[in-house]
Amino acid sequence: MDFVLSLMVGLLLVILIAVLIIHPYTIIRDLVNYFFKDYINRYLLLKKLKPRYKKILVDYCLYYHQLDAQDQKIFRRRVQKFISIKEFVPRGDLRKVTDEMKVLIASSAIQLTFGHPGVYFEHFWKILVYPDTYYSNIAQRYHHGEVNTKGYIILSWVNFMEGYINRTDGINLGLHEMAHALKLENAIRNNEYDFLDFDVLKSFDIESKKEIEHIRNGDIEFFRDYAGTDEHEFFAVVVENFFERPALFKEKKPYLYDLTSKLLNQNPLNGRGYGEMG
Numbered sequence: 001m002d003f004v005l006s007l008m009v010g011l012l013l014v015i016l017i018a019v020l021i022i023h024p025y026t027i028i029r030d031l032v033n034y035f036f037k038d039y040i041n042r043y044l045l046l047k048k049l050k051p052r053y054k055k056i057l058v059d060y061c062l063y064y065h066q067l068d069a070q071d072q073k074i075f076r077r078r079v080q081k082f083i084s085i086k087e088f089v090p091r092g093d094l095r096k097v098t099d100e101m102k103v104l105i106a107s108s109a110i111q112l113t114f115g116h117p118g119v120y121f122e123h124f125w126k127i128l129v130y131p132d133t134y135y136s137n138i139a140q141r142y143h144h145g146e147v148n149t150k151g152y153i154i155l156s157w158v159n160f161m162e163g164y165i166n167r168t169d170g171i172n173l174g175l176h177e178m179a180h181a182l183k184l185e186n187a188i189r190n191n192e193y194d195f196l197d198f199d200v201l202k203s204f205d206i207e208s209k210k211e212i213e214h215i216r217n218g219d220i221e222f223f224r225d226y227a228g229t230d231e232h233e234f235f236a237v238v239v240e241n242f243f244e245r246p247a248l249f250k251e252k253k254p255y256l257y258d259l260t261s262k263l264l265n266q267n268p269l270n271g272r273g274y275g276e277m278g
Contacts (some may be wrong), residue, residue: 046077053080056103062167063111063243075110078117082106087126094131094157101129101157104164108174112182112239115265116195121153121181123188128154145173147180170224170241179239180232196263204259208234211256222252243268 049057054076057064064075083106088097105127113119124147133156136143144159155177163172186196208231214221215228227237241249242260246268250257261267 046074047080047084049076049080052099053083053103056100057107060100060104060164061107061111064107071114074117075107075114078110078114078120079103079106082109082120085120085125089126089128091128091154092130092132092134094129097127097129105129105155105160105174108172109178109181111243112175112178112264119182119185119192119195121178121185122190122192123185124151124153124181126152128152130154130156132156132158145177147177147184149184153177153181168244170237170245172240172244175240175243176236179236182239183232183235200259200262204235204256204263205231207256207259208238211253222249239264 057076057079064072067075083102086106088102088105090097109121113121133142133144134154135141136146139146143154143156145153145155147153155173159173163174163176185192186194186201211223212228212231212234215223215225223234223237223241227234238256238260242257242264246257250269
């Protein structure tokens with residue numbers, strides 16, 4: 001028995017040594033990603049935002065202005081990375097996806113993921129932009145935007161911009177669709193899998209079921225009735241209100257607000273977000 005055990009231990013050591021010799025890069029890479037992934041994504045391997053993009057960010061992104069200088073630098077670089085790794089495709093009568101479109105779409109994604117430095121929606125590699133409301137042959141109805149599990153985020157530019165005209169109504173297409181992408185990305189097994197805190201997400205799902213039931217029964221205290229569609233739409237509506245109406249959200253639904261803050265790892269009432277914060 002001792003001989004067999006010694007043989008097994010020896011065999012395991014040989015395999016380990018062989019793996020270390022043959023695949024040192026893979027092992028080192030995985031170890032570095034495990035321990036330093038957030039640091040790398042926050043500070044390293046990020047290019048500066050192109051000057052013409054920066055002007056757009058400064059002119060139009062209120063969230064960006066509410067960050068301190070160091071976070072603004074990180075935000076700019078993350079926006080540049082998002083733009084660099086995505087394919088932006090004009091659809092319908094739209095002739096081209098402009099710099100303004102790219103920057104503002106990217107900034108809506110980074111706003112949502114700013115508390116998760118390593119998340120860039122890896123699965124969603126293509127952004128389709130329509131000029132206005134478009135007809136979906138699959139759903140057989142008109143859409144303002146949608147997230148396709150094949151890897152597409154689809155947006156109507158008119159509706160996207162309307163979300164930023166009124167910053168306090170709790171309706172924002174960009175944040176809404178990015179919220180769908182965020183929830184799906186967390187469940188897809190890739191390099192960004194399972195980044196949302198499991199226990200907090202579980203508590204959020206329990207609370208969302210209660211809120212959806214209230215909404216369906218006509219008891220609309222804060223969220224609009226569309227939030228009662230299902231748990232996915234509820235999450236997206238919660239995200240819209242988290243950034244656009246944080247003070248009222250906190251007042252009306254303090255427990256749900258705190259859960260959302262923990263999920264996104266940020267708090268608009270402490271200096272990140274816009275709307276009621278002025």
